[in-house]
Amino acid sequence: MTTATDTDILTGLADIINEISGRPAADVVPTASFTADLDLDSLTMVEVVVAAEERFGVRIPDDDVAQLVTVQDALDYIVRAQVSA
Amino acid sequence: MTVRDEPVVITGIGMTTPLGGSTADTWSALLAGASGTRLLDEDWAADLPVRIAARAAVDPTGVLDRVEARRLDRSQQLALVAAREAWADAGEPGVEPERLAVVVSSGIGGVLTLLGQDDVRREKGVRLVSPLTVPMIMPNGPAATVALELAARAGTHAPVSACASGAEAIAYALDLLRLDRADVVVCGGAEAAIHPLPIAGFAAMKALSKREDEPERASRPYDKARDGFVLGEGAGVLVLERASSARAREARVWAEVAGAGITSDAHHVAAPDPTGAGAARAVVAALRDANAAERDVVHVNAHATSTPAGDVAEALALRSALGADTDHAVVSATKSCTGHLLGAAGAVEAAFAALALHHRIAPPTRNLDDPDDEVTLDIARVDARPLPEQGVALSTSFGFGGHNVALALRTAS
Numbered sequence: 001m002t003t004a005t006d007t008d009i010l011t012g013l014a015d016i017i018n019e020i021s022g023r024p025a026a027d028v029v030p031t032a033s034f035t036a037d038l039d040l041d042s043l044t045m046v047e048v049v050v051a052a053e054e055r056f057g058v059r060i061p062d063d064d065v066a067q068l069v070t071v072q073d074a075l076d077y078i079v080r081a082q083v084s085a
Numbered sequence: 086m087t088v089r090d091e092p093v094v095i096t097g098i099g100m101t102t103p104l105g106g107s108t109a110d111t112w113s114a115l116l117a118g119a120s121g122t123r124l125l126d127e128d129w130a131a132d133l134p135v136r137i138a139a140r141a142a143v144d145p146t147g148v149l150d151r152v153e154a155r156r157l158d159r160s161q162q163l164a165l166v167a168a169r170e171a172w173a174d175a176g177e178p179g180v181e182p183e184r185l186a187v188v189v190s191s192g193i194g195g196v197l198t199l200l201g202q203d204d205v206r207r208e209k210g211v212r213l214v215s216p217l218t219v220p221m222i223m224p225n226g227p228a229a230t231v232a233l234e235l236a237a238r239a240g241t242h243a244p245v246s247a248c249a250s251g252a253e254a255i256a257y258a259l260d261l262l263r264l265d266r267a268d269v270v271v272c273g274g275a276e277a278a279i280h281p282l283p284i285a286g287f288a289a290m291k292a293l294s295k296r297e298d299e300p301e302r303a304s305r306p307y308d309k310a311r312d313g314f315v316l317g318e319g320a321g322v323l324v325l326e327r328a329s330s331a332r333a334r335e336a337r338v339w340a341e342v343a344g345a346g347i348t349s350d351a352h353h354v355a356a357p358d359p360t361g362a363g364a365a366r367a368v369v370a371a372l373r374d375a376n377a378a379e380r381d382v383v384h385v386n387a388h389a390t391s392t393p394a395g396d397v398a399e400a401l402a403l404r405s406a407l408g409a410d411t412d413h414a415v416v417s418a419t420k421s422c423t424g425h426l427l428g429a430a431g432a433v434e435a436a437f438a439a440l441a442l443h444h445r446i447a448p449p450t451r452n453l454d455d456p457d458d459e460v461t462l463d464i465a466r467v468d469a470r471p472l473p474e475q476g477v478a479l480s481t482s483f484g485f486g487g488h489n490v491a492l493a494l495r496t497a498s
Binding site: 020021022043046047050053 | 150151155212213215216217
């Protein structure tokens with residue numbers, strides 16, 4: 001499958017987070033922390049992860065989700081996962 | 086005067102029902118004798134044994150913020166809409182969070198989410214099941230939603246007693262105020278169960294009207310041709326506080342919640358005790374709790390769901406409890422207009438009784454063309470009827486499981 005670029009992934013994540021949490025897409029910048037900056041609770045994070053898996057065709061195991069602190073962490077993870085997929 | 090003896094009053098009312106998205110819209114439609122029952126013309130309803138229901142007139146997802154709505158089951162959405170209206174109507178009492186309690190019931194809970202997420206599980210797999218499923222299906226979900234909204238920290242409760250749930254919530258709220266466990270209690274009920282499975286289940290019990298050719302004439306309490314209830318959805322929420330606190334902040338008072346009576350039949354899991362003995366005991370207990378006499382009762386908002394057995398049992402119960410004074414009470418069967426809101430019904434109807442006392446008018450009963458001979462009550466039929474300046478109104482609610490709840494309201498002094 002074709003892999004998304006960093007920009008595509010960032011835009012996609014911003015769309016997902018906006019759809020699920022109502023947080024403005026513009027707030028979803030690489031340095032933003034999911035909890036401290038974007039104020040996503042643990043249930044919302046589960047929804048975001050599942051939506052990202054669907055959208056980008058990757059699998060993010062629960063143990064790995066805990067390591068994703070910032071948006072950049074998620075971007076890097078998805079890029080790596082797409083390459084290995 | 087001890088806290089136990091202080092009158093408890095209603096200072097806020099909110100509702101969203103098949104007749105309207107607010108108290109004012111619902112009340113005016115009710116006085117006009119409108120019907121909220123419609124044909125279900127959706128594809129999913131095509132093979133149902135009964136294809137009529139009374140949907141909320143205003144879709145809560147059109148009122149709530151999109152993100153807020155997607156985290157809530159429809160029963161919770163309806164509860165939130167009604168609670169916001171009730172809280173605003175009460176003038177947003179400046180109560181300490183630790184002295185604000187919530188008692189909001191649901192008869193069934195988040196059944197739309199439960200069944201919808203099971204569809205997701207089967208069609209898309211377990212991983213796609215929403216992490217919000219549990220908070221959306223739990224029967225205390227509407228109560229928790231309201232408590233979060235208002236930051237109520239004196240306790241959040243959800244007594245469940247099927248179609249008596251909304252009334253039991255108000256009875257419990259009265260207790261909380263009398264026991265000094267809170268200074269303000271937001272109470273009521275919410276229900277959203279219009280889905281093929283609950284409809285199939287109620288239809289299998291032969292509890293639902295099958296009058297599909299005339300949906301607006303299907304809910305006909307006390308009429309000889311009644312053949313079951315119409316499933317409805319909605320929410321009703323009241324704000325209760327002690328009269329002294331309402332006076333201190335110069336709040337408008339709709340009515341006093343003067344007493345409550347709760348009994349159980351232990352007769353059959355679904356059928357009413359045909360003698361109405363348990364229901365009668367609840368009415369007697371409510372009047373005693375209210376320090377009221379039978380002759381004080383000027384109005385009854387009857388449970389009267391339009392089932393052949395239930396309506397007669399209730400009529401017998403009222404006559405047994407009130408004796409000859411039954412004739413002084415104008416009875417309204419408002420489910421003829423709203424349909425049966427299950428766990429929300431008792432709360433919405435207690436609000437109707439409060440509004441009836443306040444406006445001194447008993448709402449009409451739709452579709453009562455030919456009253457059952459066994460029902461000897463003075464029923465407000467086509468037209469609303471005037472009520473005296475002062476008096477007691479009863480609101481009765483009964484639920485599968487043999488639950489009987491009677492609330493006694495009194496004109497505000």
